[in-house]
Amino acid sequence: MSTRACGNCTLCCKVMAIEQLEKPVGRWCPHCNPGRGCLVYAERPGECQSFSCMWLVNELLDERWKPNRSKLVLTTSDDGIEVRCDPGFPDAWRKEPFGSEIRQWAISGDAHDVTVVVIVGQKMILIASEREFDLGIVRPDERIVRELEGTRVIGASVVKANEIRD
Ligand code: SF4
Ligand code: SF4
Numbered sequence: 001m002s003t004r005a006c007g008n009c010t011l012c013c014k015v016m017a018i019e020q021l022e023k024p025v026g027r028w029c030p031h032c033n034p035g036r037g038c039l040v041y042a043e044r045p046g047e048c049q050s051f052s053c054m055w056l057v058n059e060l061l062d063e064r065w066k067p068n069r070s071k072l073v074l075t076t077s078d079d080g081i082e083v084r085c086d087p088g089f090p091d092a093w094r095k096e097p098f099g100s101e102i103r104q105w106a107i108s109g110d111a112h113d114v115t116v117v118v119i120v121g122q123k124m125i126l127i128a129s130e131r132e133f134d135l136g137i138v139r140p141d142e143r144i145v146r147e148l149e150g151t152r153v154i155g156a157s158v159v160k161a162n163e164i165r166d
Contacts, residue, residue: 128153
């Protein structure tokens with residue numbers, strides 16, 4: 001189990017959407033004192049109470065990945081790994097060692113049907129083993145559909161969630 005603490009990091013309070021507060025992605029929560037903490041910590045929404053980024057719980061991600069240092073907040077989803085960039089640093093994920101590591105995850109992900117998505121504000125980029133797919137703005141009611149050839153991702157598109165058939 002990780003012994004890490006958020007310390008001077010508050011980046012999830014900017015990059016994540018908080019439904020209970022109607023806080024959009026990419027904007028500081030009005031209750032955040034950036035770099036210091038939550039001004040309503042005892043009464044913060046349940047979404048905030050239950051949230052932990054991957055860096056906080058996975059010590060395989062070294063100190064360089066600390067979100068306020070890397071400008072990246074990593075989370076997992078049902079489909080795979082989501083890498084959220086601080087919109088003030090939209091290319092942070094391309095810097096090293098992050099870019100190479102993210103590509104390695106994509107190579108492994110293609111083989112195991114795990115997706116790796118970079119998110120900058122509302123924009124998403126699907127990272128596959130052989131190339132990246134810039135999907136533009138993906139809204140909450142939309143989903144990414146991959147076109148596969150074997151385990152290789154050869155295409156990707158965005159569709160309404162209610163148009164997807166099982
Ligand atoms: S991004 Fe991670 S380390 Fe930073 S405040 Fe949020 S949970 Fe803590
Ligand atoms: S309520 Fe507090 S913990 Fe939740 S997003 Fe706002 S500042 Fe962060």
